[in-house]
Amino acid sequence: MNVEEFNSETDSDYSSYWRDWFISSRGHEYFCEIDEEYLTDRFNLTGLNTEVQYYQYALDLVTDVFDFECNDDMREQIEKSARHLYGLVHARYIITTRGLQKMLEKYKKCDFGRCPRVLCSGQPLLPIGLSDLPNVKSVKLYCGRCEDVYVPKSSRHAVIDGAYFGASFPHILFQVYPQLIPQKSTERHIPRCFGFKVHASAALIRWQEQQRVAQRRRLIEAGVEVPTPEEAERMQDSDDGEEEEVDPAEVEEKQPSW
Known part of the structure; x- marks a missing residue:
């Protein structure tokens, strides 16, 4: 048109x-x-x-x-x-009194869409710019419940310059109308396998194993410990097949590669 x-x-x-x-x-x-x-x-x-x-x-x-x-x-x-x-x-x-009132009416009618996050239960969104400078970032949509930003669903909206709304608008709106601040969601997705919760210690164990392997690599490079045949083979593969002696004086400058 x-x-x-x-x-x-x-x-x-x-x-x-x-x-x-x-x-x-x-x-x-x-x-x-x-x-x-x-x-x-x-x-x-x-x-x-x-x-x-x-x-x-x-x-x-x-x-x-x-x-x-x-x-x-x-x-x-x-x-x-x-x-x-x-x-x-x-x-x-839109950050003046009259402008905030007009945008508030659009917010109440969900003209900007609803949060795509399932656990936000359809919370209405507000437009936000990630930069106040034009031609830097396109407009995004801000959710006051999860406090995250999302890309508009429509491609026609996704190309609008974010500077036309600014990075402060949603936060000023909620400061002027504090009664509209949504209650933060305490719900979080709980990972399950066949109905059983994935134990939190599993992630900790994996992290500890990674740290143990990295520490052993540093000790081997420093000549403090002797690698097993399997470890020596893995170290050789990680070095692209090139064999070189490790100088203990250079150990502090080296970064672990595994």
Whole structure:
């Protein structure tokens, strides 16, 4: 869907023409509509003129005062800049009182999806950026129950720049609305074999065996102990068949390879 396909008949309909088109487009479901008063306050746009190409034209398009005659290629570039400008302003807007209220309504309706972790019991997600800088990381989804992040299911959402939401948004939302902080899940998956729990000491035994083997290797390399034929063969294989004498003075510099 492009701007030309979004028809408007009256001046009142045209007052929010571009923003209505942007919000209603497929793949933009994570965005909320930015109030016109916020967009027209230049203080809220501080510093963005250096971040966005064709900044003034893009701003005019977003605020629906664009009247520049240009060819199709130029128009496409300006629309691209307008989408980028809207995203950068969006990251600032959603941490304001009004923006938090709008995103809260979307959160309550599960517009951002639910946590894929089974033991989170369908906890609603919030969009988050792993970086506040544009063109670094795509948007991810944050779960307040398990406090982990996930990739959006839809490929249309997975390509949205994470900077359009910022790394602080979910945490600010929960600070402003602490009653919404989900209770942490105490459930954990318990490994079982044929119904029997896998004993925790099994992992400890495996780790101790690895440490024992590594320690014996160091003692053999230091000449303190004599390797068995099997150990000597394994050491020879690990050295790619090359036999060399171990200098005890170099033992401290060597790293175990098994």
